Amino acid sequence: MKPNFRVAFLTLLSVSLAVPAIAQQSGEATYKAKCAMCHGADGTGNTPIGKNMKLRSLKSPEDIKATDADLFKQTKDGVGKMQGYASKLTDAQINDVVAYIRTLQK
Template identity: 40%
Template sequence: MKTLKKVFISSLVALVSVSLLNLNVSGQAQPKPWDVPANFKTMKNPVAKGDASNKAGLALYTKNCASCHGKTGLGDGVKARMLKEFPGDFSGAFYQNQTDGEHFYKTKTGRGEMPKYEGKLSDDEIWNIVNYMRTFKK
């Protein structure tokens, strides 16, 4: 009985510390990895990068995404504090090392607190945002 109790308590401690480590400074959970289908991962971005695309992307991003993701993609928009999950830091390597297709897929399909933009934004609009979000790279 005593060992059972010890085992129970130590697993409880382990569980609590794991979940604590999984929280960022604002107490938000770090999202689990996404399952992005292979055809999206390697998908070619049909919209050329450059000033025209960045301009279109900036307008769409400001209207649709900045409230959560923040003006410069740091995950610090006005609504971010109300979210249970951290929206991500788009300036860092974790985000910037993903392919355009991965960003496109996640924006199109959404998950949990991340809205689904399929049907709300056209594919070209999403690609323009994907291009614009590359400018957040530090």
């Protein structure tokens, strides 16, 4: 991670921690609009596309163990067959969506 990026990320992270209610709301909206069609409303990937792409559940032990930075990077840069969201979502939106994934994992 480049230092500038890290500072920006930590700043955004602390902002989203400071306003969890708002963050969760927008994270939920983003997740439902952009992620749920593959990952499922509950994060398990139990959707026609998710099954087709052999998605792992976002509630899997691997994804629970993954740090927020890991999930952020996978969402932003893409992973395997999933394209990155760098051009579609702001860093703040990605942070919010990661925070929302955490609520699904509980």
